[in-house]
Amino acid sequence: MSDPKQPGASAPLPKTSVADGGELHQRDAATPLTTNQGVVIADNQNSVKSGARGPTLLEDFILREKITHFDHERIPERIVHARGSAAHGWFQPYQSWSDLTCASFLADPNKKTPVFTRISTVAGGAGSVDTPRDVRGFAVKFYTDAGNFDLVGNNIPVFFIQDAIKFPDLIHSVKMEPDRGFPQSATAHDTFWDFMSLMPEAMHMVMWIMSDRTIPRSLRMVDGFGIHTFRLVNADGRAKLVKFHWRAKDGCLSTTWDEAVKIAGADQDYHRRDLWNAIERGDYPEWELSAQIFDDDLADSLPYDVLDATKLIPEEVVPLTPLGRMVLDRNPDNFFAETEQAAFHPGHVVPGIDFTNDPLLQGRLHSYLDTQLKRLGGPNFHEIEVNRPKCPWHNLQRDGHMRMRVARGRVAYEPNSLDPDGPRERPDAGFRSFPAPEAGEKRRVRADTFADHYSQARLFFRSQNEVEQQHIIDALVFELGMVDTVAIRTRMLGHLVHIDDTLADAVAEGLGLARADADA
Incomplete structure (x- = not known):
């Protein structure tokens, strides 16, 4: 029996349910809806059919264009750092640092350099939660008047591995296990801890990721680090070594683990929402860029190697020098076009900043460019607006997928005599690599100075207060407790013995293992 309170199939809709513009809210507008070819669309509600209830016709180019574009909307997500949030802003130095570097964005305290900053989780996919226990990527693109400079780091000053050849193994271990498709965005599983337990060089990083640093309160409350040692080079060609800090x-500030778990269940966009809302209400997040600046003689005197990405330089050895500040004051206009298509690359440097022989950095110089070619569809991703330099750029590169700039003229090579006004090299102003002396045999080997894997892990754990140490212990007990393979747990316990006895005893007790079980 029909409900007398409900209108019949042919009854008109109540006036209160029909908005201005009719049932479909259509009204005259100054901007017509068109196809991608500019053809004005008369009806965006119905496909072309043979009769009102007949088959849809293949000739409906409006339908086909709309569906085809929809089918191809998604691009491959980043292999790591897939879930991120970003914002526009600016950087301004406190003073001229031209005595240290000829990098133009550090030369004039009255000049603001536009930036685009993306902060991300590492292990999870684009649809994962914001609050897992995970490293946060911290990448900043400076649109300088001498080209784009990308400072691509994390919220932790060290890394898991010393050489980029181990990076695929690291990421394969932390991602979901390939036979079962889980866990996602988590390190509490066998493959990750199996790899960690077989890589003593990772122990310093293990202490950091088990600390509160990997469960931040807000993206506005994370520090950033360049991780690697770079060089600053001034106009006279003199160089200093540098480590960057945000x-x-x-x-x-951090959450507790219990808070992070509850937030993940209540609002998986917690960090993204917090950053967006803060900027919208004018509460602009700000970071200070500082640097540890030192020379090669000091580097040679240290008991560890400054080219080892698993080590840091204590600030009491090399204090921080504040260089300037960054303010993020504008949200993206379009998440996909900007946040998702942004291409950060540690190989994007400008005159005044140069690389070192850090073997992890050297591998990243290849990998980041290679992955952008795959993810963004070809070699012209630098023409996407968020990646495009704001300074003039000219070269003789041509063609490729999605080429947007129209190159004119007959010349696409250099040197040439047919285009005297075309781009030419500029020895007086161009990028020059620092002439660091290099000598050695071609060998596949690790330097002896990279060998100490436990000293800085011990220093970090003992630098934490009692509550922070307990949080590290609790995290290790939880994570290793999720590992099914007992041999992996005991092997990790063997590493903890080398870091700190109190730590090892507490974790062993939490796991129900005896210290004697550890593979020391």
Whole structure:
């Protein structure tokens, strides 16, 4: 029996349910809806059919264009750092640092350089939660008047591995296990801890990721680090070694593990929403860029190698020099076009900043470019607006998928005599690599100076207060407790013995293992 309170199939809709513009809210507008070819669309509600209830016709080019574009909307997500949030802003130096570097964005305290900053989780996919226990990527693109400079780091000053040849193994271990498709965005599983337990060089990083640093309160409250040692080169060709640091103005704050788990269940977009809303209400997040600046003689005197990405330089050895500040004051206009298509690359440097022989950095110089070619469809990703330099750029590169700039003239090579006004090299102003002396045999080997894997892990654990140490212990007990293979747990316990006895005893007790079980 029909409900007398409900209108019949042919009854008109109540006036209160029909908005201005009719049932479909259509009204005259100054901007007509068109196809990608500019053809104005008369009806965006119905496909072309043979009769009102007949088959849809293949000739409906409006339908086919719309569906085909929809089918191809998604691009491959980043292999790591897939879930990120970003914002526009600016950087301004506190003073001229031209005595240290000829990098133009550090030369004039009255000049603001536009930036685009993306902060991300590492292990999870694009649809994962914001609050897992995970490293946060911290990448900044400076649109300088001498080209784009990308400072591509993390919220932790060290890394898991010393050489880029191990990076695929690291990521394969932390991602979901390939036979079962889980866990996602988590390190509490066998393959990750199996790899960690077989890589002593990772122990310093293990202490950091088990600390509160990997469950931040807000993206506005994470610090950032360049991780690697770079060089600053001034106009006279003199160089200093440098490590870059970002310090959050709002402080480096964390949640507890219990809070992070509850937030993940209640609002998986917690960090993304917090950053967006803060900028919308004018509460602009700010970071100070500082640097540890030192020379080769000091580097040679240290008990560890400054080219080892698993080590840091204590600030009491090389204090921080504040260089300037970054403010993020504008949200993206379009998440996909900007946040997702942004291509950060540690090989994007400008005159005044140069690389070192850090073997992890050297591998990243290849990998980041290679992955952008795959993810963004070809060699012209630099023409996408968010990646495009804001300074003039000219070269003789041609063609490729999605070429947007129209190259004119008959010349696509250099040197040439047919285009005297075309682009030419500029020895007086161009990028020059620092002439660091290099000598050695071609060998596949690790330097002896990379060998100490436990000293800085021990220093980090013992630098934490009692509550922070307990959080590390609790995290290790939880993570290793999720590992099914007992041999992996005991092997990790063997590493903890080399870091700190109190730590090893507490974790062993939490796992129900005896210290004697550890593979020391």
